Amino acid sequence: MSQTASIKDVATHAKVAVGTVSNVLNYPDRVSQRTKERVLNSIAELGFVRNDAARQLRAGQSRTIGLIVLDVGNPFFSSVARAAEDAAAALGSVVLVGDSGQDASREAHYMDLFQEQRVQGLLLSPVGDVAERIRTLRERGVPTVLLDQLADEDHCSSVSVDDEGGGYLAARHLLDIGRRRLAFVGSPTIRQVAHRLKGAQRAVGEVEGADMEVLDSAGQTVLAGRQVGNALVERGPAGRPDAVFCSNDLLALGVMQSLAMLRTIRIPEDVALIGYDDIDFAISAVVPLSSIRQPTEALGRTAIELLNEEQESGGTKHRAVVFTPELVVRESTAGSRS
Amino acid sequence: MSQTASIKDVATHAKVAVGTVSNVLNYPDRVSQRTKERVLNSIAELGFVRNDAARQLRAGQSRTIGLIVLDVGNPFFSSVARAAEDAAAALGSVVLVGDSGQDASREAHYMDLFQEQRVQGLLLSPVGDVAERIRTLRERGVPTVLLDQLADEDHCSSVSVDDEGGGYLAARHLLDIGRRRLAFVGSPTIRQVAHRLKGAQRAVGEVEGADMEVLDSAGQTVLAGRQVGNALVERGPAGRPDAVFCSNDLLALGVMQSLAMLRTIRIPEDVALIGYDDIDFAISAVVPLSSIRQPTEALGRTAIELLNEEQESGGTKHRAVVFTPELVVRESTAGSRS
DNA sequence: CGTACCAACTGAAACGATTCAAAGACATAT
DNA sequence: ATATGTCTTTGAATCGTTTCAGTTGGTACG
Incomplete structure (x- = not known):
């Protein structure tokens, strides 16, 4: 039936240009009150929902962060994952969780998948030897933070516990x-x-x-x-x-x-x-x-922080944070x- | 540096048309052995990785299934999630897990998110009253299966336990x-x-x-x-x-x-x-x-099955499966x- | 009145894949 | 030699956004 309305449909319905609709969505200040209202009405009327794939394609990067853990069933990891999700949400990102089950091939599978998705970055609790893989990822603009494992500081960021x-x-x-x-x-x-x-x-x-x-x-x-x-x-x-x-x-x-x-x-x-x-x-x-x-919450939160630092530095600066267990x-x- | 090579770069490098590269990836049989090899070599050499956003945009749908649970920290749900992931993987799909934390607004947030992602379908263990929401989702081509909650059969599919x-x-x-x-x-x-x-x-x-x-x-x-x-x-x-x-x-x-x-x-x-x-x-x-x-594994597995049935029937046929507890x-x- | 400036808006050009009608190459049958 | 068919390859059109150079219309200022 209505399937899905595109931004073009909204533009037609509100009698404005597509660029204007996009601006209403992304830069509301650039648009006058009157048109904004008209556009928002049309959006509501047509039930328009942004197509994330298109946005991502244009933007070149997603708002998604990949997280690969050894076992989601393990409360340690689910706790870390939850903390990471919360921290990411505060930055407007979503965390996708993959479970390697301590299997190197599943780990590789998720890495491929996340790379296809052009994730913002990767948090990885590695199984196999991933140093080489991480290097290529960084070259392609996907910063990686090692989770629960110390990394060589001039090579990769990491959050771990001693x-x-x-x-x-x-x-x-x-x-x-x-x-x-x-x-x-x-x-x-x-x-x-x-x-x-x-x-x-x-x-x-x-x-x-x-x-x-x-x-x-x-x-x-x-x-x-x-x-x-x-x-x-x-x-x-x-x-x-x-x-x-x-x-x-x-x-x-x-x-x-x-x-x-x-x-x-x-x-x-x-x-x-x-x-x-x-x-x-x-x-x-x-x-x-x-x-x-x-300290699981600190681990998850810090991992996201470090990922952010990596992104901002363009993957040049690394930091290894080590927490002390108790x-x-x-x-x-x-x-x-x- | 190399950032990311596109299919066009691969085509140039292998001296073929973009369509051919796409065929190598999606319909290998349509391509002759010789060209296939040349293309695969170029792919390896350039380190090409498919851009999922572009593929999805064109395809109109993703290979992702959304799952919203009440609490991922609860082993019951993590077990169901894992079963669903395995079943989905067998069909070439990925499951994205969202945690509503029994909060209706977080639930709504994830529903929005998944809709923006144009997920294949949604598995939902609902908090609030979502009947209306599910109806609109189906109209827009996103089938939903209720998880751990019985649904009216002529309204929506569901997997639950008595x-x-x-x-x-x-x-x-x-x-x-x-x-x-x-x-x-x-x-x-x-x-x-x-x-x-x-x-x-x-x-x-x-x-x-x-x-x-x-x-x-x-x-x-x-x-x-x-x-x-x-x-x-x-x-x-x-x-x-x-x-x-x-x-x-x-x-x-x-x-x-x-x-x-x-x-x-x-x-x-x-x-x-x-x-x-x-x-x-x-x-x-x-x-x-x-x-x-x-029966958590059965719940997760069946949920994916029902989602599949919904998709194949175009969201017209619903089924409610009820398991018996022990x-x-x-x-x-x-x-x-x- | 002319000029400058500004805010608001426009619409075409990307992004990177898939699809598909059409063309090309070659072999076989008539 | 021509027609027919099969297999392979081509490249333009498309998906739905965002971006950005450019247009419009209005106001302020000298």
Whole structure:
């Protein structure tokens, strides 16, 4: 029926030139009160809605920012995404969220997609090695900010949290409450996880007689955690660590589920457990979960800020912001045993 | 520097007409092997990337589907969103997710935005009264499928879960384990919540001597739940209900946190607690949470299917799919007291 | 009265893809 | 040699905006 009215239809209806209609929309001050009213009436009458594709084509750039995360189901990322959306909205932009699911090919797919959309910029929590890709993107006018991963400052901007420091904090805490046989659970192929592991190893190295084994998990989800937990249960009391540090809270909750299933293993008495991210659900776990808190809102907000700086500088100036994580102690690591 | 090469640049570089380049991209069979190779080489050499805005402008429609949810932070919605994304990807479309935060104006904002983008279609979990709006959208060629809310079939397609049935299931279960003083927690201004409440009231009406009070929560989050929980704690044992039905799991987890803080209230002995949605975290709660499970993947997948049907029928045929929820019993409502 | 200036408005030219009628090239049949 | 058909390629027209040089009409000033 009416399908969609174009700016030309509005112009005809209001008996003005198309340029005038465009001005009403974009530079209201350039238009006299009388004509403005006439045009606005016609717009309402015809139900005109701007065609963003046409505007974008002419403008050469969209009002869209691409965001690629490792897992939207992870509250850490959804929290960062929300903060980024809010910050972008304040600047009149929209954030498009893509989920790479820690898969390099899906990541590449979204990068292609965003490039086709000529996004204003890209926020990326990378899986694979993207340095080269980011360079070409910048050459083509798409600034990129690395999210949750430190970047070389003269190469690319980034917002991250000190993962090694966080790892150290977590392990140090487990050692402080008297544990000596630690286990680290995570997928060290993910850079953030590798850093957390490194920090934890440093803490372990500082304490005589302490050691830590590394349990590679298949993914970073509750399910993956449950699998690791089951493996631990099967080992029997003698072979089990007395403290477990999981590289994120989902894993930790999964491990906790498995351990708690066997009523004989007590948390924290037999096994202390600490996670990472401090998601909302950590506090309401079977045993409230100790964790490392990351400033998610600040991450999202700052990422947008840096993107803005990149745009304004034409992609020449880069800045790397690093936030400091914070230890949150709850029951899962309460008290000391010794 | 190179900024972005256009199809025209590629044509010049490969010494062919622009139409040929377009054909290589869209109808490879129409082009001879030799020219195809030449063109593909030029594309690679110039680093050409299709401009989606231009394509869309010409095509009149985008390959984008809009999805507006009440809260992306809620695992229920993020799970539905992910399923929808996967289903859309299989059809070569992308899903754009907007978060209304249960705010009618933000909802309207996203609807405007998506309309400007000329999305293929809209999946909407509505806050306000959108019937009129949906009608105009369809007139303009944007089919809409209601998500998580039943629609009048000769008006609009929808995918939903039988909320009243779910509410009945939950309350009936509380009554079955011997509870008589129920409380319902939620914001009945949200339609889904109102239906769950209605179902619960039906169940209560069937049992002699049972009653249920309604506690209005400010929102549907863990935080809102904690507030309600604190209020319950302050009442003292005599004034407290012996069973609480929360309209979603986030609320239930919040209530649980508050109640568990006071070590004197035992779950389920003193207060039985049941949530709704069966999110992943329900099982790992302090006291594993009973809940009503909704088939989130099926919801997301079916929503995309229905959208497709709408498109193919030109928005004339509508279908309303209703799924049946399922009771999941865990410790928070275990055993009987009487 | 002539000149300058200003605000308001006009309308054609981009933007970069897709589409499609038409032309070209070549082989086969008559 | 001509006609017919198939396969490939061409390039202008189109989509709906924004932009910008240029026109119009009116007011102010000397």
